[in-house]
Amino acid sequence: MKEDQLKLFLKALGQRIRELRTAQGFSQEGFADKCGVHRTFMGTMERGESNLSFHNILKVAMTLGISLADLFQDIEERAQTRPEQAATARPSIRSIESKTAR
Secondary structure (H helix, E strand, O other), X not given: OOHHHHHHHHXXXXXXXXXXXXXXXXXXXXXXXXXOOOHHHHHHHHOOOOOOOHHHHHHHHHHHOOOHHHHOOOHHHHHHOOHHHHOOOOOOHHHHHHHHOO
């Protein structure tokens, strides 16, 4: 896999995290606090600038109250679209349903 492709996947994951965070009403700083990471690190995650450890990915999913599968939903498709199109993507019905089921 080329470096450019890896960057697209990181950006897609970051956009997914931001989308799910905002759908649940978290500010970036409040969400970072709940995850146990610094707010500036959360910013680098959401912008796709950090290669996340499994530990941090798990923290994000657990704080959102979703499975890892839900967190990674549509990441491959998003990574293959142009960045400006991926940024306008909306949360999936599945993620909204899991949020309201709690």
